[in-house]
Amino acid sequence: MPLLLLLAPTLAQAADFDGSKLAAWWGIPFAGVLLSIAILPLVSPHFWHHHYGKIVAAWALVFFVPFAAMFGIGVALDGFLHALVAEYIPFILLVGSLYVIAGGIFLRGNLHGSPALNTGILAVGSVLASIMGTTGASMLLIRPLIRANDNRKSTAHVVVFFVFTVSNVGGSLTPLGDPPLFLGFLKGVDFFWTMQHIFPETLFIVGSLLVIFYFLDSWHYRKEGVTRVDPTPDSPTIGFEGKINFLLLAGVVGLVLLSGLWNSGIAFSVAGADVTWASLVRDIGLLVLAIVSMQFAPMAPREQNQFNWAPIAEVAKLFAAIFLTIIPVIAMLRAGVDGPFGAIVSAVTGSDGQPIPAMYFWATGVLSSFLDNAPTYLVFFNTAGGEAQALMTTYASTLAAISAGAVFMGANTYIGNAPNLMVKAIAEDRGVKMPSFFGYMGWSVLFLVPLFIVMTWIWF
Template identity: 45%
Template sequence: MKKCMTFLGSLTAAVLCCPSTALAAEGAKAASAPIPLWLCIPFAGLLFCIAVLPLIKPEWWESHQPLAVAFWSCLFILPFGFFYGPGRAAETVLECLVNDYLTFIVLLFGLFCVSGNITMEGDLAGSPRVNIILLTIGTLLSSWIGTTGASMLLIRPVIKMNAWRRNRSHIMVFFIFLVSNIGGCLTPIGDPPLLMGFSRGVPFFWSLHLFPIMLFNMVLILFIFYRVDMKRYRRDMARGRKPDISRPGTKIRIRGLHNLIFIAMIVAAVILSGMLPDMPLFKTPEGHVRGIHIFGEVVLGFPALIEIVIILAAAYLSFKTTSPEIRKKNHFTWGAIKEVGILFIGIFITMQPALAILKGMGSQLGITEPFQMFWVTGVLSSFLDNTPTYLVFLTTAGAIGFTGGLATTLGQVPVKVLTAISCGAVFMGANTYIGNAPNFMVKSIADENGIHMPSFFGYMGWSLAVLVPVFLLDTVLFFR
C-alpha cells in the first residue's frame, strides 16, 4: 500500500508540473492535440457544488441545479471549442451524450419506473435482524438484475419497513455499500464495467471467481452494520418508538409482481447491448458498429438503439399494466430521476478531459501489480465513471505483455490482475455518491421520503471509516 501511495504522489506531481504535456483521448487524432490539465477545473467545480452547496445554500441548490450544471458544462465546452475548434468540441460532447449518457439515463429511467410499480405490504418491521436479511438478499440479487435494478427494487420496501425509526440514514448508507455496489461483482449483468469486460473476451461466468471476495466483504460489512444498527435500534426503542403493526405475526404481500417480467426485459436489453456489437450483422466491413450517423464520427449504434427501445417499452408497459394506487403507496414522484438526470449530464460532460488524460497516460503509469490495479482503478472509479476506468486498466494490463492468464481481445491478463481491476471498479464505486449510478438515486429517494441523508463529505466519512479498512484487508488477503 505504501508503494501505491508513493506512486500516486509521484504521478500527481508529474502531471501538475507538466500540464501542457497531458495526453488526450485514445487514438492518433487525440494524441496530436494534447488536453491540458486545467480543462479538468469544470469537473472539479461541479463536484464541489454537489458536495458543498447542499450544505450552505440548500434551497438555492434545490431550485438551481440546472443552472449550475449548465455553467460548469459551458466552462468546459467553450474553452475546449476555442482551442480545438467547434467541430471537435461538438463531437466530444455528442459522443459523450449519445454513447454514454443516453444509455445510462435510459437504463436508470426504466428501472426507476418499473420498480416504482412494485410495492411490499405487511407486518414486517425494520429491525437489525430484518435489515440484515434484506441487505443480504439485495446484495446477492445485484449480480443477476444489476446493482441499479436491485437498488430500485428494494429501496422502497427497506424505507417502508424502517419508517417507524428515527435513526435510519445509516441503513441507506450500508444499502448503497452492499446492494448498489459490492453485490454487482459476480456477473456482467451486475455492473457495466464487467459487461465491457465480457464484450472483450472475458467469459460470462468468469466473475463467479470473485464470490469469495464478495462474501468476505459482505460478511464483514454486515457485521459492522449489525453493531451500528442495533445501537440505534435500541436508542429508538428507548425513546418509545415502536413499529405500527396492527396484528401479531408476519404477513407480507407484494403487489405489482408482474413487473418482474419488465425487469427481465431490461436485463435482457443490457445483455443484448453487450453481445450484439460482436455479431457480423451489426459490423461494418471496417469492423465498426453499424448505427445512425449523428455528427462527425459520432454514431448511435444499432445495439444501443435496440437496448433503448426495449427499456422504454418495458417502462411504458409497466405503467400501462399497473394500478396508480401502487405508485401512490410507494410515494412515487419524478424528483429522484430528475435530479440524477440533471446532475449526471453535467458530470458526464465535464469529466471528459479527466478521462482523456487517464486514457492517454494509462500505459505509462507503470502499474503491474494486482494491489496497484485494485487501488488505482478503485480510487479513480470513485469519482470518474467506473466503466471507462475499468477499460483503461484492462487495456493497460493486456498491453503489458503478460505471458500467462486469461486470453482477452486486448491481450493476456493474469487472473489476479483481472480480479483486482474488476473488484476495484465495482467495489470502490461505493466510496462516494457519484461513484456509481444507483448511489445518488438511493440518496434522492431517501431524501424524498424524509430520511436525512449524510452530505457528500458526510457520506465519504462513512466510506472512509467502514469501507477503506475492509479494502485494506482485501489488499492483504487477495491482492498482495
C-alpha cells in the same frame, strides 16, 4: 438533439482526441461539478435544491465554450455527441427504465425494522444486485426498507450500508450487475469470469459489512428502545403488488444480455460512436418497457410507493454534466504516460514492465470513486493490454483487481455509482436525514477502506 445528429456527418471529426495535448487545468470544470455536489447541499441546501441543474449546467459551459474556442466547434460538438450517443443515452435509459419499473412494485405488509430484518434485506439485495443490476435491486428494496424503519429515530446508517452493499458491492459477480463489468463483457470477458475470480473478495466484503451492520444497528436499536408507535399499520399478509413489473424487469435483464451476446452489424455512426443494431434494439426496448410499466401496469403500487420523478431527474441532470466535463479527464488518462496524468498510469506498472495488481485495484478504485466507473474501468483495461483472452488467463489477477476496484469503490462517494444518488434522493424525500457528501465519505473511510486494505493484502 435530432438536429445535431443530422448535422453530425458534416462536423469535423475527432474520434479519439489526443489527451496529451491538454493541460491538467482542463479538469477544473469536472472538479467544479464534484465540489458543487459536495459542498453546496451542505452550506446552502435550499439554493442547491432549487438550482442544482443550473449550477452543473454552468460548469458544463465553463468546459464546453473554451474547448470549442480553442479546438474548434466541430471537435467540441464531436466530443459532446460521442459522449451523448455512446455513454449518456444508454446509461440514462438503463437507469431510468429500472427506476420506473421497480417503482411500480410495492411490498404489501408492514415489516418491522429489527437488526435481523434489516440485515436480511441487505443480504437479499446484495444477491439480487448481480442478477438485476445494482440500480434495479436498489429501486426494488429501498422503499420497503425505509418503510420498515419509519418508527425509528436513527436510520441514516441503514441507508448508508444499503448503498455499500446493494447499490455497489453486490453487483460485482456478473456483467448485469454493474456497467464496468458489462463493458468488459462487451470487450470479450466471459459472462461468468468475474463470478469465478472475485467471488471470494465479494463474499469477504459483503459478509464483513453485513456483520458490522448487524452489530451497529443492534446498538442503535437497543439505544432507542420502543420510542414511537409504528406509523405504518400492520396488515395480515405480506406480498407484492404490481407483479407484472417483475416480468418487465426480466425483460430489461434479457435486453442487456442480448446486446452483449448478439454480434450485430453497425446501424449507424455518430461522431465516432458506432451504434450497433443490438444496442439500438436494447435502448428502444428499455424505453418501451418503461412506457409499458407507466401506461399499463397498475398505478396503485406506484402511488403507495409515493413514486415521483425527482430522484431520476436529479441523476439525469447531474450525470449529464459529469459525462460532458469528464471528456478531457478521460482523454488525459487515455494518453497514458504521455498525458498530464502519466504518473498515475506509470504507478500501476513495475520496473519489469509487468502490471501490479494492488496498484491497479487502488488506481481503478480511487478514480472510480470520483469519475464514472465505467470509462475508468475501460482506461485501465486498455492500460493492462486490452486483450480479454490474455487478461482472463495470464493477467487474471490484474483483471480481477480492475473489476473489483471499479465496482467495490464506487461505494466510496455518492457519485461513484448512479444508484447512490438515487437512493440518497429517495431517502431524503422520505424524511431520512442523510449525511452530506463529505459526511458519507467519512462512513466509507471508516468502514470500507480498512476492508479494502485487508482485501489487498490477502488477494492482490
